Amino acid sequence: MEYKNVKTAIIGGGAAGLACAVQCASKLGYGSTLIIERQARTGRKLLATGNGRCNLSNRHLSSEHYYGDKAIIRSVLSGFGSEDVEKFFGSMGLLFRDDSEGRVYPYSNQASTVLDCMRLKCEKLGVEELCDFKIKTIRKSGGFFLIESETFSVKAQYVVFATGSRASSLLGANDSGYRMLEKFGIRSTPLFPALSPVSAKEKYKNLKGVRAKGSVTLTADKETIKKRFGEIQFTDNGLSGICVFEISRFVNEFFMLGKISGKPYQKISISVDVMSDFSYQELCAYLFRCKRIFSDGKASDLLSAALNRKLAQSVAQYCSLASKKCTALSDNDIKKLAYAAKNFVFTPVVTDSYQSAQVSAGGISSQYVNPETLMSKSIENLFIIGELLDVDGDCGGYNLHFAFGSAAVPVKSMK
C-alpha cells in the first residue's frame, strides 16, 4: 500500500477544497497539503457554474442573501467580503467583470479560467491531488487522521472536509461527506434541495419552453412567504428560471419538514404574475380596450398582443374562458381574465429535484462546528467548509462566495 504523510489533507477538490488548498499550502509550505478527490478530476462542478461562466461572487453581498446557520454566515461573511474574493483570485492574476446586478464573473467569462488559476497555484505550491480516490476508512488515532482507500493510505495532522452536497448528482455529487462525518458523531440538519425548478400539479404541456418576465409569489396558508421578479420559464411539468429557483428552497423545505423557516403550514401555492408591470386596474382597462380591438376573436386573443400566444391561451384556459367568444364576454369575465393573468396559480408537488438543484439546504450547523474556526467542537483539527455546512444562498454568486469564504477560515488555526 502506498503511503503519504502530510500536514493537511483536504477531502474534496471542488470550489471550497481548491481554495482552501491554496491558502493552506501558502501558509504551511511546499508539499504540506494534499487534496483527496473521489472523481477523476478536481473542480467538475465549478466548471458547470454560471452556465460555464462561473458567477463567483456578488457586489451586493449581505447576510440577507443566505439561509441556514446565522452564526456561521455572520462569521464567514465578516471575514471575507467581495473585495477579498478579488484579492484572493487577483493574486493568481484573474481579472473580473461585473454585470448590472452586481454579479462578478471572470473577465474571460469562462469557469475554466477560475479553475485553472487555482490548479496552477496549487501546482506551484506543491499541492498534490489524489484523484479517483475512494475513501474506505477515515479515523483519528494518536493525534493524526488516517484516510485509506484500497491501495493508498494518508496520514495528516489536519483534515478539512470539503465534499459538497448531493445537489446536481449528474455532476457526480453525492452525500458521502455527511456519512463520513456521522462516523465522527457529527450530524447534519435535515437536507433538501435548493435553487431547483419546481414541479406542479397543473400541467400545461403547450407552455413547455415559453419564457415570460414577471413575478412569482410563494404563499403558504394564505401567508406570503417570498416574492421574486425575473424571467419565468415554463416547463412541461412546472416552473423554472432564477426567480423560481429562489423560492424553491422554501417549497422543498415545506415538503421535507412540513414547515417553512421553522413555522408549520398545511398548504402551499405559487402565484405567477405574467403582467407584473401593470396594476390590476390598468390591466382591466387594457383588456376592455382589447375586447373592442379583437371583437371577432376568443378570450385568449385579448392577451395575445401582450403575451406569448401559448401563455395567453393557458391563462384563458386557467380561468375557464378559453373557448368563449369576445362578444360573449361579460365585464366580470374581463376582470376574471385580468385577475388570472396576475394570479396564475400553480400547486407545487414533491419531486426528487437533487438532480437539477444547484445547491442543498441544511448541513452541519454550529451545534457541531465552532463558527469562528469551522473546527469540529468534538474532534480537534477536523474542519468543515463549503456546502457541507448548513448555509445556502440565493442565485447570483452567493454560493461560490460562501465556498471561497469558508475555505479561508481553517488555515487560521493551522500552524
Ligand SMILES: Cc1cc2nc3c(=O)[nH]c(=O)nc-3n(C[C@H](O)[C@H](O)[C@H](O)COP(=O)(O)OP(=O)(O)OC[C@H]3O[C@@H](n4cnc5c(N)ncnc54)[C@H](O)[C@@H]3O)c2cc1C
Ligand atoms: C449547475 C450549477 C451551476 C451553479 N452555478 C453557480 C454560480 O454561478 N454561482 C454560485 O455562486 N454558485 C453556483 N452553483 C453552486 C456552487 O457550485 C456550489 O455552491 C459550490 O460548488 C460548492 O462548493 P463545494 O466545494 O462545497 O462543493 P463542490 O464544488 O461540489 O465540490 C465538492 C468536491 O468534493 C468531491 N467529493 C465528494 N465526495 C467525496 C469523497 N467521498 N471523497 C473525495 N472527494 C469527494 C466532489 O467530487 C467535488 O469535487 C452552481 C451549482 C450547479 C450545480
